[in-house]
Amino acid sequence: MENVPKELKKEISKEDAEAIVATLKAVGGVAVLE
Amino acid sequence: MALQSGLRRAISGVPLRHRSAAVRAFPSTFSNRHFSEAPSEEASLKITALCDSLCELNVIEMNQLVTLFKDKVGLAGMDMQPQMGMPMMAAPAAGAAAAPAADEAPAAEKTTFNVKLASFDAASKIKVIKEIRAITGLGLKEVSSLFLVLCLVNCVHRVSSLLLS
Numbered sequence: 001m002e003n004v005p006k007e008l009k010k011e012i013s014k015e016d017a018e019a020i021v022a023t024l025k026a027v028g029g030v031a032v033l034e
Numbered sequence: 035m036a037l038q039s040g041l042r043r044a045i046s047g048v049p050l051r052h053r054s055a056a057v058r059a060f061p062s063t064f065s066n067r068h069f070s071e072a073p074s075e076e077a078s079l080k081i082t083a084l085c086d087s088l089c090e091l092n093v094i095e096m097n098q099l100v101t102l103f104k105d106k107v108g109l110a111g112m113d114m115q116p117q118m119g120m121p122m123m124a125a126p127a128a129g130a131a132a133a134p135a136a137d138e139a140p141a142a143e144k145t146t147f148n149v150k151l152a153s154f155d156a157a158s159k160i161k162v163i164k165e166i167r168a169i170t171g172l173g174l175k176e177v178s179s180l181f182l183v184l185c186l187v188n189c190v191h192r193v194s195s196l197l198l199s
């Protein structure tokens with residue numbers, strides 16, 4: 001459990017974060033912004 | 035017994051290829067008569083003890099376990115709803131997640147964000163893993179751990195939900 005990443009990406013711009021969310025959504029994943 | 039029945043019902047919605055981890059974790063609950071692909075190797079003493087402890091929990095303790103586990107793995111505050119019939123965590127809408135923060139501090143607008151994986155379609159697991167590895171540069175082991183944690187958290191949550199219903 002120690003190596004489990006808590007975030008996919010940290011402290012990135014909203015545009016970049018939304019691009020990642022859209023990319024993952026396109027392949028069947030669901031990511032959220034915090 | 036109610037917990038074991040709940041576990042069996044919870045895992046019935048899990049694709050066959052994901053069941054082996056749960057079967058290994060709860061060998062007494064998921065015996066070979068339930069799943070023919072159950073592994074033949076014996077569970078370690080540590081896992082057996084953990085399984086026994088889990089089976090002794092009541093609903094309230096199970097709920098506390100889910101909360102604590104989510105805190106431990108950094109998934110606190112996320113909604114836990116099945117997505118597309120799969121035992122994964124469904125994400126709250128990004129706007130809904132950001133709304134409370136906006137209410138608390140409307141003056142200080144967020145400029146940086148963290149991205150977390152909330153759930154995935156089990157049928158597309160490989161594609162999602164490849165995409166996450168490309169995005170993050172993480173190794174296969176780390177990404178697989180993340181997926182396993184999502185599965186485990188949701189499995190425990192489903193069991194507690196079944197027991198509550």
